[in-house]
Amino acid sequence: MPFDSILIVDWSGGNDRGPRPKSDAIWACVAREGNADEPKYFRNRQLAEQWITSYLQSESHAGRRVLAGFDFSFGFPVGFGHALTGSDDPLALWDWLEQHVQDGPSANNRFDLAGQINSRFPGIGPFWGNGLRRDIPHLPRKGSERTCDIFPEKRAAEASAKGAFPIWQLSGAGAVGSQVIMGLPMLARLRRALDVSVWPFEKCTSSVVLAEIWPSLVASAIRDTMPEHAIKDAHQVRCIALALSVLPSADLQRLIDVDYTPEGTILGLNAPELLENAIKSSALTPPPLRNDCFAMPQGAHWTPVDIALDHLRDHLQPVTGTEQCALGECIGRLLAHDVTALRSHPPAPNSAVDGYALAGPAPDGPTNLPLVDGRSAAGQPYPGHVPAGHAIRILTGANMPAGTDTVILQEDVNASDSAIAFHGPLKRGANARTAGEDMKKGEVILTAGRKITPGDLGMLAAAGVGTVTVHKRLRVGILSTGDELCEPGETADVGQIFDANRPMLNATVAGWGYEVIDLGRAADKREPLTKILNSAAQQCDVIISSGGASAGDEDHMSALLQGTGSFALWRIAMKPGRPLALGMWENTPVIGLPGNPVAAMVCALIFARPALQRMAGGRWERTEGYLLPAAFEKSKKAGRREYLRARVQDGKVQIFPSEGSGRVSGLSWATGLVELSDEAQVITPGDQVYFLPFGNFAK
Structure with a gap:
């Protein structure tokens, strides 16, 4: 009984709860195959019902089956439905309530209706818990005031579910009666609007199956997986939706296979351990990076590029769900x-050409075969069997008819309406594709x-x-720091420069396929920078900054990271871009790039790109380059790796005339980088050099 989607709803019997998400309200969550959407908050029942109806309709139209769970009782203790409606059908009670409940965002008649229902029975009750200031005839405020005892206090489900409250209670801690009175009319309307089966009252054959859930059945598992500061109602709908979406079909079938009862029951009551285990397994999320993940071995001073890259590869992990x-x-x-x-693929043996299908092989020499009536075409396979010694017309991509395994090209055949003639030999399987090849x-x-x-x-x-x-897409915040920066298009004062790094890095990171969050510019002051980092840590998976990555008086990014105990200043043995500041800010990794545009870009390509790929869940792969002849002369000393802005012309690599890391125009001129290894080298025209095209960094 597979389901494509799981919808779990935490209902409410109260009035509109306002625009800000809060507990004791309506929450819904959708999960598919172990992946949950963010829980949705609804301020009132009207908005929730509109969304639920629309969602279930769209899933049905898409051909997907949905198990929709609601956290209120689908039935009442035995005898109540018949006493109220004259029918033993529990769904007749849904329709009765739908006809009598009056509901709006800020007012409803649930307490008055409960009093009217009580008036039909001898004594006082069974409903209790008047939550209004005014008295309501026949509805006591306390359960101890009731005298009506013609119905059981609890359904069998509540009697066996430890801690479950009786359905008659309408207000106070644990009250479920109001949710039932205000929820069943909504379900009755869903039954009219959609192809719905109600578990366990009906066979679960429809595109939408409604089921009763009770989160407290697995309260400990939900509590153990709840993040700090999470809203419980939101967390528990997500937990149960996820758990049901990963539950093996046999286990889900076990939960559904219960005996019919007019009272209804709770999904999972017969085997709560299955839900508990599924919640624990589905709650696994990527752990945060270690606070010391960027720390190099003690004593490291100038770090070779390869050592730095290996360190990132070994210490980083996916950080997204x-x-x-x-x-x-x-x-x-x-x-x-x-x-x-x-x-x-292909799903069945088929023909690679237009021709005639037969049973191979065909011997050397002339061959004549009678034709079977009909043909096999793509999407229109021949339904019969081709007898031995016969052939059949077949078109490219058509399934091979039963009795055939070989195809002869139509160009190699003379054909009439009833026979073909050709010269062999013809190998068995010629011009035919096997299933699954x-x-x-x-x-x-x-x-x-x-x-x-x-x-x-x-x-x-x-x-x-x-x-x-x-x-999920990695969310990368891009931040520029420095008092000297101003926005392109503004008027720059004396001593100011336009911020080239942020638009350059925004576009680069977006080109890698990540969600870019532009964090703007931060002045060289710790208080505003702290506020920006605090906000960024709540909305970003990774933060990339440029400027302030060294250890000078105005390098406030480094200073702030130092205060977290996670700071690592990497002095990379490379040119350009020696300093890299790395650390954690509220469990969010921060990569501090140099401030000079060329150094920032080169460090982003060489270090940030593979690091982000790793944290985004991708493979750790070095960028592919090519050996090409140089069209330049260059002498370099041993001890550090160099990256030169370069481009290819007439099959040879040219380099930008200046190596200055502030010459941003060279990044526009270049189409890639030449990478010169750590050892000393003398490059002369015609020597092979390693060229890294910019386009390869985006693969």
């Missing part, structure tokens, strides 16, 4: 899990960490894959 992504929307995304073919069902076709390309989309589609699990 995962989500389901439709095939048409996942270009450039990073796979979180391996992808297996859902169908072999490209991809086999169940075969891994893409591995985790790969950035999805247009070619991948074609392969995934051919293998029947409609959605994949990808890492």
Whole structure:
């Protein structure tokens, strides 16, 4: 009984809760295959019902099945429904309540209706808990005031679920009665609007299955996985949605396979351990980076480029969660899990050419074969069996009919309406493709960490894959620091320069496929810089700054990171761009680049690119370059790696005339970098040099 989507709703019987998300309100969460959307907050029942109806309709129209769980009782203790409606059908009570409940964002008649229901029965009750200031006839404020005892206090489900409150309680801690009275009418309307089955009253055959849930059934697992400062109601709908979405089909079937009861029951009550284990396993999220992840071994001073890169590779890990992504929307995304073919490609043996299918091989010499009536065409396979010694007309891409395994080209055949003639020999299997020769069902076709390309989309589609699990897009904040900076287009004062780094880095990081958050410019003052970092840590997965990355008096970024106990100042043995400041700010990694534009760009390409790729969930891969002849002369000393702005002309590599890291025009002139290794070198025209095209950094 597979479900494509899980919807979990935490309902409320109260009035409008206002625009800001809060507890004791309405929360909903959708999960698919272990990936949950952000929980949605609804300030009142009207808005929630509109969204729920629209969501379920869209899923049904898309051909997806949904299990929708609601955290209130679907039935009442035995005898109540018949006494009120004259029917033993529990769904008749839903319709009755839908006809009698009056509901608005700021007022409803639930307490008055409960009093009217009580008046139908002898004594006082069964409902209690008048939550209004005014007295309501027949509705006591305390349960101890009731005298009506013709209905059980609890359903069988509540009696066996430790801590469950009776359905008759309308107000106070643990009250569920108001949720039921205000929730069942909404479910009744859903039944009229959609193809719905109600568990456990009906067979679960519809596109939408409604089920009763009770988060407190697995309260300890929810509590143990709840982040600090999280809203409990939001967290628990996400927990249960995730758990049900990852539950194996056999386990979910076990939860659903319960005996019919007119009282209804709680999903998972028969095996709560299955939900608990699923919650614990689905709650796994990427752990934060260690506070000392950037610390080099003690005594390190000038760090070679390769050592620095190896350190990042070994100490970084993915920092983003995962989500389901439709095939048409996942270009450039990073796979979180391996992808297996859902169908072999081709799914059946087929013809590679237009011709005639037969059972091979054909012997040397002239061959005549009678033709079977009909043909096999792509999308219109021949339904019958081709007898031995016969042939059949077949077109390119058509399934090979039963009894055939070989195709002869139509150009090699003389044909009439009833027979063909050709010269052999013809090998068995000629011009025919075998089933699964490209991809086999169940075969891994893409591995985790790969950035999805247009070619991948074609392969995934051919293998029947409609959605994949990808890492959520890495959110990268870009910040420039320095009193000397002003915005391009503004009037620059004496001593000011325009901020070239931020637009350059914004575009570079966006080109890598990440979500860029422009953090603006920060003056050389610690208090405003601290405020920017605090805000950035709440909305970014990584922060990249430029300027203030050294250890001078005005290098406030380095000073602030020093105060976190996570600061590492890497003096890289490279030119340009020696200082890199790295650290953690409220569990968010910070990469501090040099302030000079060329140094900032080179360090971003060489260090930030693979680091971000790793943290985004991708593979650690060095940028691919090419050996090409030099069109320049250059002498360098040993001890550091150098990167020269360069471009290719007439098959040879030219370099920009100046190596100054402030000459930003060289980045516009260049199409890539020449990388010169650490050892001493003398380059003369014609020598092979390693050229790294800028375009390869974006792959």
